[in-house]
Amino acid sequence: MNTHVKKISGEPADLSRRSFLVGTAAAGLALGYSAVPGLLGADQALAAPAKFDPSVWYSIGSDGLVTVTCGKADMGQHIASTMAQIVSEELGSSWKDMRVQLASNDPKFNDPVLGAQITGGSWSTMMNFDAMSRAGAAGRIALTQAAATIMGVPAGELVVRDSTVSHPKSKKSMSFADIVKSGKITKTFTPDELKAIKLKTPDQYTMVGVSVPQLDIPPKSNGTAKYGIDVNLPGMVYGAVVTPPVRFGATVKSVDDSAAKKVPGFIKAVTLDDKTGSTTGWVVAVANTYANAKKAAGALKVAYDGGPNAKLSSESLLEEAKRLQKLDDSGQFFVKDGDTAAAFGTAAKVLEAEYTTSINIHAPLEPMNATAEFKGDILNIYSGNQFATRSGAIAAGAAGIDPKFVVMHQMWLGGGFGRRLDADMMVPAVQAAKAVGKPVKVIYSRENDMTMDYSRPLTFQKVKAGLDGDGKLIALNHDVVSAWPTQRWGIPDFLSPSVDKKGPLDAFTVNGADFFYSVPNHNVRAIKNEMAHNATPSGQLRSVAPGWTFWAVESMIDELAHAAGKDPAEYRISLLDGKGKNDGGAQRLRSTLLAAMGMAGYGTVKLPKGEGMGVACVSSQERATASWTACVAHVAVSPSGEVKVKKLTVATDVGMQVHPDNIRAQVEGAALWGLSLAMYEKATLKDGGIEQTNFDTYTPLRMSQMPEVAVNVIANGEKPTGVGEPAVTVIAPALGNAIFNACGARVRALPITAEAVKASMKA
Amino acid sequence: MPNLNINGRNMSVEAAGDTPLLWVIREQLQMTGTKFGCGAGLCGACTIHVNGEAVRSCQTPVSEAVGKKITTIEGLSAKSDHPLQKAWILEQVPQCGYCQSGQIMQAASLLSKNSNPTKEEVVAHMDGNLCRCMTYSRIQKAILRAAADMRTASNAGTERRPT
Known part of the structure; x- marks a missing residue:
């Protein structure tokens, strides 16, 4: 298991190296953890000049407004609002007094568990719940003690509610604003004191579990929310990028700007010298307006050397994957339980199948952009980004300066989905700003954004399974071949040791394959497709590995059930026996599956010919961070193979609901993402370049394609889990299994096409 | 110029x-x-x-x-109070929010001509607007709610008119 995830198992986040500061700052009461050293140069950043904001987790103004600073990227999951909600619960503030702001890359805002500023993995709520609760509680204690002194009553007799501290016996009360204005608050919590704070129990919650209005929604309904693309700095000019026809590995041979020079407002063409390896062969056209920069970009004549990947295609990547999978010594083991070879020798029946997924593009609706400004010693970057710790370092690398001189100004993200974990957009902005001596805002065209995406990699999986005479699954070999998105970051902490000690592997390519079914002999091999890794540098796309591993696992489990003559849902339930290491998780997953089946009427509703229901259940995102999720998909398949999705019924066990309405919104969005990836989104590589350039050829789900979606959330009082991604991963296999039940066609390639369904019907 | x-x-x-x-x-x-x-x-x-x-x-x-x-x-409105904007907040439509200005403007052009659209008319009118967060069901609900609110308001207006 990944080292960064290990830390969350067990008790509250390790706050031992922190102390909590409460003091009266100029603007009011400031509360915050002191910084903790983290990943990637954050230690150095601690010594950064005082020009960094004096950072705090939240502050209370003399007007009583509580402003929470969110160190997480908010890309539509409303995490800033959620953090405010958790603080508010323990602080005792009124929701109408809560405000949010987005953090800079000051390490003070690092994730208390991860030790860096990174947003992904559906981790934020689960990893920050304890720390934010303690922050809120510490503030309440400080306010209460100050109020007790002022009122001359025992602190223990005070009640805190709706931003007011009151003393019921004497009917005295003070608002938070009054207490802050009094200037009487001084308290420091030692790490031990912080740890010893007794937090509320769920039965005492008045905020957690309530669907309060999200704080970011009003500005997103009137155009005032500011995204990276909306940044405006004095004297700023604009950059449009010219990218090569090859996704990665090209170099610029020459740039002819004679035609561009005739474009009014044209300033300069800047060929990137990118030592960070984020881009290859890019040129930026800089002009006084974006429209002129685009015109100039179009007028540049750039000659390229296509580099080593210029002949590669999706077909060559798949062929290479198949070659690698056949080799005995490929890859490293992620799971190695029992002896599969011996078990296959005794099996009554052996099934083998190959599953593939295509290249997929994030395509958030806000195209990648960044604004860079050199001001004195400081490089200011304005961009919506999911990984400020690393992206700041990339920006520094592009500028040739120390990361401690980079200040990242976080903005609302016009979609993230993992795309904004990367920092390629920093490079053209920084180098153009340096070249022209002015702040530069670089905006990708949609074509740049699609063809230069850090895409979900093309994947190839081979699964071999053995059944005994009773149809029981006794052996499973699962090979996963893909590019390694997380290894690309070059951060050892994000890699995992292999079971066979052949060096670290990228668990973000195999997570999910270590499922909660009891299989006595089980191998999972992670095989890096070096060719794909180089030609299509991949990224983390919403749900990452479980988006492909469960496509294979949950399709194969269905195939096995049919081979054993059993109902696929019943077959799953028998495999979820909760034995050994699967104790706990398996039972929760089983219950979730049963909930989805009940909601959908699986096995009870009689369907007309050509219709079918299929099930799938998943423990995404990772074993240690699972949200237990199940889906029943209901489809109708026409004789020509056209699939109509009639309904998706999703059940998910999230432990605890901080914001029930948001969980439903996230799960529905995730499920529709799953559907979009399963049926509508496909990118292809040809001559080293991504062929799809805009929404006419890369076609995410539109409103008219949306089926009915029913979401059932199970909250059983366990720790809160993530909801942004898991439901993505359960849809494709549920659909594939439903299609089989509808018409007998087994589809093993994503996205599912009518042609593939029809071909499989005939076979 | x-x-x-x-x-x-x-x-x-x-x-x-x-x-x-x-x-x-x-x-x-x-x-x-x-x-x-x-x-x-x-x-x-x-x-x-x-x-x-x-x-x-x-x-x-x-x-x-x-x-x-x-x-x-x-x-679109003086105080961000167009019926669609109010409905957008009541239905908690936006996630990342980036597409929502465009969604609201597209929807407003429907409601200005058709104060009682069917769900199918909403889908047909809105299908050119992508939402990558896939908030489509809430967009639909908010449009239908705003349409209902606009009809109620205009009926109330009619009733109050002196004869």
Whole structure:
């Protein structure tokens, strides 16, 4: 298991190296953890000049407004609002007094568990719940003690509610604003004191579990929310990028700007010298307006050397994957339980199948952009980004300066989905700003954004399974071949040791394959497709590995059930026996599956010919961070193979609901993402370049394609889990299994096409 | 130097006639609620009204907009209180929010002509607007709610009118 995830198992986040500061700052009461050293140069950043904001987790103004600073990227999951909600619960503030702001890359805002500023993995709520609760509680204690002194009553007799501290016996009360204005608050919590704070129990919650209005929604309904693309700095000019026809590995041979020079407002063409390896062969056209920069970009004549990947295609990547999978010594083991070879020798029946997924593009609706400004010693970057710790370092690398001189100004993200974990957009902005001596805002065209995406990699999986005479699954070999998105970051902490000690592997390519079914002999091999890794540098796309591993696992489990003559849902339930290491998780997953089946009427509703229901259940995102999720998909398949999705019924066990309405919104969005990836989104590589350039050829789900979606959330009082991604991963296999039940066609390639369904019907 | 009538004000801008209206609005006029999404009329993020019709501002040259009445999200209502904007908040529609100005402007052009659209009419009218967060069901609900609110308001208005 990944080292960064290990830390969350067990008790509250390790706050031992922190102390909590409460003091009266100029603007009011400031509360915050002191910084903790983290990943990637954050230690150095601690010594950064005082020009960094004096950072705090939240502050209370003399007007009583509580402003929470969110160190997480908010890309539509409303995490800033959620953090405010958790603080508010323990602080005792009124929701109408809560405000949010987005953090800079000051390490003070690092994730208390991860030790860096990174947003992904559906981790934020689960990893920050304890720390934010303690922050809120510490503030309440400080306010209460100050109020007790002022009122001359025992602190223990005070009640805190709706931003007011009151003393019921004497009917005295003070608002938070009054207490802050009094200037009487001084308290420091030692790490031990912080740890010893007794937090509320769920039965005492008045905020957690309530669907309060999200704080970011009003500005997103009137155009005032500011995204990276909306940044405006004095004297700023604009950059449009010219990218090569090859996704990665090209170099610029020459740039002819004679035609561009005739474009009014044209300033300069800047060929990137990118030592960070984020881009290859890019040129930026800089002009006084974006429209002129685009015109100039179009007028540049750039000659390229296509580099080593210029002949590669999706077909060559798949062929290479198949070659690698056949080799005995490929890859490293992620799971190695029992002896599969011996078990296959005794099996009554052996099934083998190959599953593939295509290249997929994030395509958030806000195209990648960044604004860079050199001001004195400081490089200011304005961009919506999911990984400020690393992206700041990339920006520094592009500028040739120390990361401690980079200040990242976080903005609302016009979609993230993992795309904004990367920092390629920093490079053209920084180098153009340096070249022209002015702040530069670089905006990708949609074509740049699609063809230069850090895409979900093309994947190839081979699964071999053995059944005994009773149809029981006794052996499973699962090979996963893909590019390694997380290894690309070059951060050892994000890699995992292999079971066979052949060096670290990228668990973000195999997570999910270590499922909660009891299989006595089980191998999972992670095989890096070096060719794909180089030609299509991949990224983390919403749900990452479980988006492909469960496509294979949950399709194969269905195939096995049919081979054993059993109902696929019943077959799953028998495999979820909760034995050994699967104790706990398996039972929760089983219950979730049963909930989805009940909601959908699986096995009870009689369907007309050509219709079918299929099930799938998943423990995404990772074993240690699972949200237990199940889906029943209901489809109708026409004789020509056209699939109509009639309904998706999703059940998910999230432990605890901080914001029930948001969980439903996230799960529905995730499920529709799953559907979009399963049926509508496909990118292809040809001559080293991504062929799809805009929404006419890369076609995410539109409103008219949306089926009915029913979401059932199970909250059983366990720790809160993530909801942004898991439901993505359960849809494709549920659909594939439903299609089989509808018409007998087994589809093993994503996205599912009518042609593939029809071909499989005939076979 | 083209003169534009935008959100009820006359503004003079400096731009070549073929400049997409989108960039003039966003950069020169600093009204950044209108978003750039695809530059090809495929996503609807840049939707504004020209003479009351929903158009893609990335596909509208500034020369074509001269002499016409342009409305952006900033000018849709005086206090962000258009029935659609209120419904957007009540239904908690936006996730990342980036497409939502365009969604609201597209929806507003429907409701200005059809105060009682069916769900199918909503889908047909809105299908050109992508939402990558897939908030489609809430968009539908919010449009139908706003339509109902507008009908109620206009009925109430009629009733109050002295005879």
